Amino acid sequence: MFAAYWRALQKNAVAYVFLIPAAVSLLFVDFVPMIYGVRLSFFVKNIFRPDYQPFVGLAQYQQLVEDPLFVRSFFQGWYWTIGSVLGSFVVGMVAAVVMNQRLPARGLIRGIILIPWVVPSALAAMMFGLLLTSVGLVNTVLMNLGLIHDWHPWLSDPNTAMPALILTHTWKGFPFFAVMLLAGMQAIPPELYEAAKIDGANTLQCFRHITIPGLRSTIMISTLLSTIWTFGSIDLIYIMTSGGPFYSTFTLAMFAYVTAFGTGQMGYAAAASVVVALILMVFTAIYLYSYLKREAE
């Protein structure tokens, strides 16, 4: 019985050997920490009280559900994610259309449009943190356009802080959608457009009936990926508002991070991280399902 396994191992030895460096590395820096994190969530572990670590089972999960900040972070996390993904998608789509056109200095324009992609989130956060101050660019532009009448402290107002963050993330994130959608657009056979033009379709109709359906799988992939990345990201939020003002920009991922490294409640934070991971697993599963379906085709 084991002989069968041994024979399979010998037959595929090279394949497994090739995998060893990556597999071992991932085991130690990904899988073991994941399992450790799950285990940690069953214990109360406060980093400032190393001698008190009782096992509490699922109690901390119960605590999470009853924690108003956690519930609030859950909804704000979706506010942040949906807003950012939507914003990036819309601007990205516009950018993709632009990059697909025959324009003078096309390469330069493409290069400029992709700049936010090369800028680290931390840098974008600092930049927009300055632009959104009371006398910053945003206020200056809006005042000159007559849209507002007084300096507004965007990041200090609980009502406008999240939209300001979403704007920043849109600036940073749209190139991803732009490139993905552009690649998808270029994969649509030009004959479809030619046939449509002969039938008398105008540009808008072409877009609605050829481009969008042709981009369906690209849109799905990029939206899924962007959702997964955005939901768990805390770079921008941490630097720009640290979750404030008054926790109005606290997302689920921020909750997990701040609980761990702000208040030192490692066990409780681990439970929150597990919840975040589970939520993202749902999206990952959707992505996997579509990926495997496409592999089969």
Place this chain on the structure above:
Amino acid sequence: MTQTMASPKALATSTAGRSQSSSIRRIASRVFAVYLPTALLILFVITPFLWMFLGSFKTNIELMSSQGQTLWIKEPTLDNYFRLFQQYPFARFFLNSTIVATGTTIIAVSFSAFAGYSLARFSFPGRTIVGIAILVTQMLPGVAILIALYIQFRDFGLLNNYGGLIIGYNAFSIPFCTWMLRGFFDSIPKELEESALIDGCNRFSAFFRVALPLTLPGLIATAIFAFILAWHEFVFAVTMVNDTKMFTLTVGIASMKSINIIDWGLLNAGVVVTTIPLVFLFAFVQKYLIQGLTAGAVKG
């Protein structure tokens, strides 16, 4: 028949009239549909940088003026830059980021080349599971493993050093690079390696002598991606490192923001100093980036 032949001139002028107004309409629609969005997009991207650039040469008094900012710099100064380099060791930050990013890239790309090749070329039991595992690991939020990694790194003395950061960065770098390189290996034809095998090469030399050279553009693109990802990373670095000397660039920039005193001129200068080299670097690697991204996208 007679109708169309009867007045060719009338036909010609009416067609000319129609094409004139429609070509104006075409130009107008092109302006609105293409040139305007292009201009707006470029403005959207560039204006923050321009603003910072201008602001870095303004004095703090001017920057904080309640009358708002103007394009014209009232009192140009280089003082912000002098103070920046006095107060913050940017050279050190750059060095740290470079060391960590290079180390991560070398390890990640080499490990992933092997793993990606295996997934692309060999069919072995467990292949699908490994593929799924790689994909899932890539989608983990950093927060999920950060807590456990912090505790482990603290116990093993891996905080505040390059090794710790490089090891940690590989956690997201290896899955990503494996995924990308697998795609690149999938796209080169099998025949060349198979003929090498027939000629007596073993799998390793077929890999080194045939497959790797063929995927060189893919390797370069992946390496650039991995480098950029490591360079951009912030959360892991800010958690594992609290010694200023070991700050990476992203952490160094973020450290300029303190709750109490905000030195705006300094911040502007800091952003400019860190952005300019990046933008120049990007101009060089842009071609490879787009190639790499779209190759992955088209294949999915």
